[in-house]
Amino acid sequence: MGANPRRRLAAIALVAATALLAPTACGGSDEPAEDGKITLTVDVFGQFGYEELYREYEAANPNIKIVERGTGGNLDEYSPKLTQWLAAGKGAGDVVAIEEGLMVEYKANPDNFVNLLDHGAGELKGNFLEWNWNQGLTADGKHLIGLGTDVGGMAICYRKDLFAKAGLPTERDEVSKLWPTWADYITVGEQFKAKNTGASFLDAATNIFNTIVLQAAGNGPGYHYYDTSGKLVVDSNPAVRQAWDTTMDIVDSGLSGKYGSWSEEWVSAFKQAKFATIACPAWMTGVIEGNAGPAAKGKWDIARVPGEGGNWGGSHLAVPKQSKHQAEAIALVKFLTDAKGQIGAFKTKGRLPSSTQALTDPAILDAKNPYFSDAPVGQIFAEGAKTLKPVYMGPKNQAVRTEVENAVRTVELGQRSPEEGWKDAVNNAKKAADK
Numbered sequence: 001m002g003a004n005p006r007r008r009l010a011a012i013a014l015v016a017a018t019a020l021l022a023p024t025a026c027g028g029s030d031e032p033a034e035d036g037k038i039t040l041t042v043d044v045f046g047q048f049g050y051e052e053l054y055r056e057y058e059a060a061n062p063n064i065k066i067v068e069r070g071t072g073g074n075l076d077e078y079s080p081k082l083t084q085w086l087a088a089g090k091g092a093g094d095v096v097a098i099e100e101g102l103m104v105e106y107k108a109n110p111d112n113f114v115n116l117l118d119h120g121a122g123e124l125k126g127n128f129l130e131w132n133w134n135q136g137l138t139a140d141g142k143h144l145i146g147l148g149t150d151v152g153g154m155a156i157c158y159r160k161d162l163f164a165k166a167g168l169p170t171e172r173d174e175v176s177k178l179w180p181t182w183a184d185y186i187t188v189g190e191q192f193k194a195k196n197t198g199a200s201f202l203d204a205a206t207n208i209f210n211t212i213v214l215q216a217a218g219n220g221p222g223y224h225y226y227d228t229s230g231k232l233v234v235d236s237n238p239a240v241r242q243a244w245d246t247t248m249d250i251v252d253s254g255l256s257g258k259y260g261s262w263s264e265e266w267v268s269a270f271k272q273a274k275f276a277t278i279a280c281p282a283w284m285t286g287v288i289e290g291n292a293g294p295a296a297k298g299k300w301d302i303a304r305v306p307g308e309g310g311n312w313g314g315s316h317l318a319v320p321k322q323s324k325h326q327a328e329a330i331a332l333v334k335f336l337t338d339a340k341g342q343i344g345a346f347k348t349k350g351r352l353p354s355s356t357q358a359l360t361d362p363a364i365l366d367a368k369n370p371y372f373s374d375a376p377v378g379q380i381f382a383e384g385a386k387t388l389k390p391v392y393m394g395p396k397n398q399a400v401r402t403e404v405e406n407a408v409r410t411v412e413l414g415q416r417s418p419e420e421g422w423k424d425a426v427n428n429a430k431k432a433a434d435k
Contacts, residue, residue, distance in 0.1 A: 037065040038325050040332055043093035044070050045078040047286050048149065048315075049349030053341055057332060064328060074262060075099055079398055085320075086112045092320040094329040095336075098146055100135060100314040101397040107138050107145055108395060114319040116144040119330050127339065131390045132354040136316045145318050147337040148354035150345065151388060152281035152313025153381040154211060154305040156185075157288055159199075160373065161299045162276040166195040172375060176304040182212060182246050185306045189255040192276060200257030203275045205247055205412040206405045207261055211279040213243035215310030218389035225401065225429065226394020232433045234404065235426040244408075244425070248418040251411055258412050267291045279305075281312040282381045286349030289371045302375040311388045314354060352381045359385055396433045403428035 042050070047070075054066040079102055085091035086109070098106055106112070116136075121144055125133055132148040156179075160170040168191065169175055179185040189201035202208060216239035217224035224240055227233050234240055250256065257275045259266040269275055270291035278284065280302060288300060317337055319329040335341055342353035343363050350369070353359050359382050367378035394400070407425035410416040416424060 035065075037063055038328055039065045039067055040095065040325060040329055041093035042066060042068045042095045042097075042332075043078070043082065044068060044097040045075045045099065046070070046283070047290065047349045048097065049286065049345040049347075049351055050336060052348060053336060053344050057335055064332075066332070069093060075398070076402060086322075089322055092322055094319065094323040094325050095333055096318050096320060097149070098316045098318055099398075100316075101393045101401065103135050103145070103316060104393050104395050104397065106318075107143075110138050110143040110145055112320060113143075113145045114321055114323075114326055114330065115142075116147065116319070116330065116333070117142070119327075121147065121334070124334070124338075127355050127357055129354050129356060129359075129385070129388075131388075132314065135314075135390070136318075146316030147333055149315045149317055149337055150283065150313070150342065150351040151354045151385055152283060152311045153352050153384055153388065154215065154310040154312055155280045155282075155380055156277050156303050156305050157280035157284065157300055157372070158277045158303060159273060159275075159296075159299055160301050162197055162199050162273060163192075165197045166192045166276070168192060170301070172301050172303050172373075175301070179303075179306040182306045183249075186249055186253055186255065189250070189277075190253055193253070193255060197276070199273060200275045201255040201277060202250070203257050203259050203266065203269065203278045204261045205251050205256045205258075206408050207279040208250055208256075209243055209247040209405065209408050210401075211305065211310065211312055212246050212307075213240055214312050214391050215305070215307050216240075216242050217391045218310050219308055222389065223392040223394070225397055225404070226392065228392050230395055232394070232400070232430060234400065234429045240404075241422075244418075244422055247408060248411065248421075252418070256412055260409070270296075273299075279312070282346075282350050282352035282377070283313050284350075285369060285372060285377065286351070289350075297371050298373055300371065301373045302369075302377065302380055304380075309384055309388065311390060350377065352385055354385075356386075396435070399432040399435065400429045403432045 058064055058066060082092060082096055128148050132151060136146040136148060137144050158175060163170045178188045192201045213224050220239045224237060225234050257269060259269045270288065271293055317333045319326055319333060323329050339355045339357035339361065342355045342358040343361060345351040346353055346364060353364060358364055364382050365378045368374045369377045404425045407421045411418055411421035
């Protein structure tokens with residue numbers, strides 16, 4: 001899903017190590033529960049929208065009880081915990097979610113996971129976007145670690161009431177016409193800022209940066225922080241520098257609310273209508289609704305993203321070999337990732353399917369989101385999903401991304417100049433890659 005709070009990795013590692021030793025870090029149960037049911041533990045980050053699907057599966061399989069463990073949107077806490085559990089050989093759930101940016105790292109040790117190809121998953125290949133299927137497959141094509149849950153897509157979600165207050169158009173097609181390029185987006189932001197609405201134009205520079213860098217990479221070389229040979233190219237890939245410079249222009253224009261993504265202040269800013277736009281992959285719609293609450297229903301809408309397309313987010317479900325209930329866990333993974341399961345997650349939390357069957361289903365294509373002023377989310381996101389250009393994620397993608405975005409954050413907060421921040425981004429990315 002791509003959620004990424006800004007915390008230093010050393011602190012995260014300490015939290016993860018502590019969590020590993022804590023009683024709550026237990027994985028799936030080794031033995032059936034007292035009622036004779038098998039308990040399957042599902043580890044996720046963010047909001048996967050599986051609650052109703054779990055109940056449906058339990059009703060059809062009375063011997064199964066499903067328990068989900070989540071960490072909100074905190075991928076930076078989830079990933080070290082999962083890494084520790086896999087290394088220790090215990091603690092992981094029976095089913096674990098793996099975000100797209102971390103898949104390469106986990107594929108380096110495929111023996112930690114059940115090979116789904118050994119359990120009939122090969123027959124499901126045609127159900128997934130080809131590149132999404134390949135993300136879960138080792139380079140030799142012999143080990144399938146996970147089945148795809150969703151992809152991200154890209155758009156801009158905006159507050160109609162704040163746009164109206166600033167004298168800007170509010171209808172989604174007209175708003176989309178305002179910003180064919182990121183330079184136009186900045187111009188609109190400056191117009192918004194001049195009206196002194198009491199809100200900033202956007203939430204956080206880091207979210208915009210991640211959107212721009214993924215878009216530039218997808219439309220360019222097909223990679224950002226690492227090239228496809230696994231070489232770190234933060235300082236030599238024009239896509240990264242282009243995204244940095246554009247983001248610095250946004251920061252210099254004073255358009256950001258400077259809210260740390262996934263922080264308490266960020267969540268409060270949703271409720272208090274403190275910013276007008278946010279980078280919005282499909283899964284972000286569920287985050288917005290959850291954070292802004294019922295009072296903001298109908299005040300949000302969705303417009304096209306500046307530039308051309310792009311993808312932010314997407315995950316896979318895998319079964320660690322340490323699971324004591326592998327057969328049952330594999331069956332649950334297949335259920336959650338089939339077309340019906342992905343449609344259910346889309347309806348609940350806006351997670352855009354990676355299933356080709358789901359993407360052509362009227363339930364997706366005709367879908368409207370009443371919270372976002374009945375925006376035709378199926379048309380906005382689904383059609384683009386079929387032509388998404390994936391971005392290669394390298395072996396230490398998450399650690400490198402954290403350092404680069406930390407550097408963006410220091411400039412946003414006025415602690416560093418743009419050039420000083422860029423030097424920090426490059427140097428700290430190299431250190432993270434070498435760990």
